[in-house]
Each structure stands twice: as structure tokens, then as C-alpha cells.
Amino acid sequence: MTIKTNRVSSTLIRLSAATIILCGLLACGGGGGGSVQAGPAPITTPRDTTAPVITVIGSLAQTIPQNLSYTDSGASASDAIDGSITVVTSGIVANAVGVYTITYTATDKSGNSATATRTITVIAAAPTGPQAIDSGKWFHQTRLPNGNSWYNNEIQHYTNRMQNSYISDGTLKIVAIKESFTDQNRTKQFTSARLNSKYAFTYGRVDVKAKLPQGFGTWPAIWMLGKNINENGGYWQTQGFGTTYWPATGEIDIMEHWGSREQNYVSSALHTPSSSGNTYNVGGQYVATASTEFHVYSLDWNADRMIFSVDGVEHYTYSPNVKNASTWPFDADQYLLLNFAIEPSIASSFNEGEMEVDYVRVYAPNASSTADPVWADEFNN
Helix, strand or coil: CHHHHHHHHHHHHHHHHHHHHHHHHCCCCCCCCCCCCCCCCCCCCCCCCCCCEEEECCCCEEEEECCCCCCCCCEEEEECCCEEECEEEECCCCCCCEEEEEEEEEECCCCCEEEEEEEEEEECCCCCCCECCCCCCEEECCCCCCCCCCHHHCCEEECCCCCCEEEECCEEEEEEEEEEEEECCEEEEEEECEEEEEEEECCEEEEEEEECCCCCCEEEEEEEEECCECCCCCHHHHCCCCCECCCCCCEEEEEECCCCCCCCEEEEEEEECCECCCCCCEEEEECCCCCCCCEEEEEEECCCCEEEEECCEEEEEECCCCCCCCCCCCCCCEEEEEEEEECCCCCCCCCEEEEEEEEEEEECCCCCCCCCCCEEECCCC
16 A cells, blocks of 8 residues: 555656646636737748839930040939949940940849930031031032133132132131132132022022121122023023023122221122112121121012111111012022122232131021021031
């Protein structure tokens, strides 16, 4: 019995220990029962699916000329989770004319990527040095009309050489030079240029912005002749339109300047069968800076009258009461001429001079001040 009793006691001791261990794990109380306490819920981090944001520094589209080295201004990137992100740049800009793309890529630590681009357009480089005039718009009139000389006792040869007419820095230069020059079996001591426009029109407004030469005996002009003039060597005569002799064709002198008269006086005139040569259809004004600054010489021409002005200041209007072939041969196409003549009275000190033209623009009749010209040469080539 003693041995049996000891075994029971030992079992009870083991149960009591188990009870203590269990009570350590469970809330044990007298009569109150017990409950199991759950541990804290695990924290779940959301998956990052948002791509970084790329900011391209500078313009997204740029235009550069050839031969100009391109330096990219780069880009930056930021990410909501990772903060600042490295940007990888790819693409090249070559020197050939074309459109090139620079690509920027940024990838965050979760593998989300973003891209952005910049477009670079490479255009032809602007020409350097003197350039030839636009032969699609202008014709060099060089032929001596009577086989010996030009009219009005002019003593120059007109040439098609770039020494006498060229474009540079956005303007046309018509250059008269003191030099011995032989052409058409005639030797003269001065050269210059005379340009005919390959555009002819009836009615409209003409604006020519120019700076005039100075010097006794210089004679620059901005003017017009009838497309139908029969003048040997003129552009429209070579095209088969020469059917009528001057002055029946009409002549419109938008601007003439004689260095042998009054240096700062500019003149406008009309030549018609009723009055030509020393015409009485003439007017002008003083322009104090005619040879040192650019001024706009204008003609406003419609079916009723012609108005001449400088920088918007009018100085002469031609509007004959009776309009017929004798007084008004101006109801048909006329073309433009730009030239720099030399008079026999040219100063012995004269060696070279130029008429510089910023632009020639022809507008439709009654065109507004903001209208585009129907024909123009800005001399930007």
C-alpha cells in the first residue's frame, strides 16, 4: 500500500506542475474561468507600383544650326518611396540636318520605370560671308541697251559679279566701284549693278527699306517700269514681253537720290507720254539721315492715284483728272528695279559706295498694316 500511495503522490506532483505551467499560459482564476489572448496582427507593406517622376531641364524642343556643339541640360527624377533617382540619358545629336531625340530613363528600387524625351532639330547653318542674290527673284541687267552706254549719260558698266551686288548680314548691297572694266567691247571706269524683279504686278503697296550712298555724282534709285517695255537686255524683254517703248510703258520713280544735287533730298516722280524726262510730275522731301540710317520708301498705288512717302510721311500724290494712255499708263503690270548709277560729275575722290537694302515688300491693294506681303525679299539667305 505504501508503494501505491507514493505513486499516486508522484502523479499528483506532476499534475500540479503541469497545472502551474498551464496557468502561466492561460488566465486561471477562481470561479472566473479563463480566456486565450491573441498576439498582435502582422504588418503588411503595400507593393510599390508607382513610377518615378522625371523633370526635363530646359525646353523639350530645341532648334540649333549645323556646326554648333550641342550640350544637353539633362533631367532629374524623384520617387515617392525612394526619393531622388538616378537618370540615365541616351541618344545623340549629330551635325547632319535632321531631328534627333534624347531619351531620359529612371528606375526605382521596385523596378518601376519612367521615360521622358527632348527633341533637337538641326537646321542648315546660316551662310557666312557674301552670298549671291536670289536668282529666282532678281535678274542682273547688264547689256548696254544701245550697244555703247546706258541712258542719261551714265558712265558705269552694270555687272552680275558679286563684287557689285551681294547679300550679307541680312541686307542686299549694291556696290559701285571705281575700276577699269571691259564688257561688250566697251571699257568703262566704274562698275555697279542693276536688278530687275522677276515679279510684276498692277496696284498695291511697295515698301523698300534702304540706306543710300553719299558722294557727289552718285545716283541710286528704287523704281518701276512697265512689264511691256522694249528695252534690250531687260528681264521682261528677254521673256517676250517687250512690245512698247518708253515712256508709253510708264515709269514710277519711288525714290531717286542725286549726290550732285542735295545730299539729303529724296525725290519721287512719274514719267508718261504727257510728261517725261524733266517731268513736272515730281515731289520729294528732305531726309537728314538718308545715307546714315535705314528709311522705308513707299508707293501706294491704286486705280485712282499714287502716293509716295518716306517712313509714312507723304510728300507727293499723282492723280490726274483725265486718265488715259498719255497721263495714266499705269493700269498694267510694272516690275521693280534697284540700281546705283554713276554720273559724269562723279567726285574724283570717289572710290566705292553702296546702297544697302534691308527688304523689298509688295502688298495687295488696301492691305492692312498687319498683312503679309504678296511678294518680298528679306535678303536673309
